[in-house]
Amino acid sequence: MRQIRAILLALSVLGLPLHSAQPSDWGCEVLLCAALDNPSWHGVESCHPPMERLITAMKRPGFSWPTCPEGGAGKPGYDQYADCRAGWQPVAGDQEYDHGPSGELSRCSRTVRICSGRTSRSAFSDRQEITRDGITREFSGRNSCEYREYVARPLRAQPYYFDIKGEQGGTRERHYFDLRH
Numbered sequence: 054m055r056q057i058r059a060i061l062l063a064l065s066v067l068g069l070p071l072h073s074a075q076p077s078d079w080g081c082e083v084l085l086c087a088a089l090d091n092p093s094w095h096g097v098e099s100c101h102p103p104m105e106r107l108i109t110a111m112k113r114p115g116f117s118w119p120t121c122p123e124g125g126a127g128k129p130g131y132d133q134y135a136d137c138r139a140g141w142q143p144v145a146g147d148q149e150y151d152h153g154p155s156g157e158l159s160r161c162s163r164t165v166r167i168c169s170g171r172t173s174r175s176a177f178s179d180r181q182e183i184t185r186d187g188i189t190r191e192f193s194g195r196n197s198c199e200y201r202e203y204v205a206r207p208l209r210a211q212p213y214y215f216d217i218k219g220e221q222g223g224t225r226e227r228h229y230f231d232l233r234h
Contacts (some may be wrong), residue, residue, distance in 0.1 A: 084124045086216060133212045167198060
């Protein structure tokens, strides 16, 4: 975050306020605004022009993301899915049950053990059920002591991110942001 503040200071020292910067500074404006956490760029009036310009430019054919080499970041990444809940692991999606295409890690899964020790419940047949809270349970007749649960992986409110090079060696700090108006 210090590096971002240093870039902001450098831009203001050079007489380049955020609202009237040259086109070559646009990438640094976008980086500075996107990296804001509290408040986000939405709450900083001077960030509206460069971010709205970006949103508009993204809709045009041949769009090229503005970069800021001085800020140690190139084009942003995009990760639409948030982390799974504790105890759950990301797994490939199933088009029938969630919002992502097969092969994409769009679901969360966990194994649930329902037996302890040598006690075994009567064997389940191969079947599937969906609970009221949207969890899909898959039972297998081969193992009567456990079943798998699946749920759609939550979507991020801020799916874009910049990995900004930190001052300490090669460490990078991830800053998530959104591009909603």
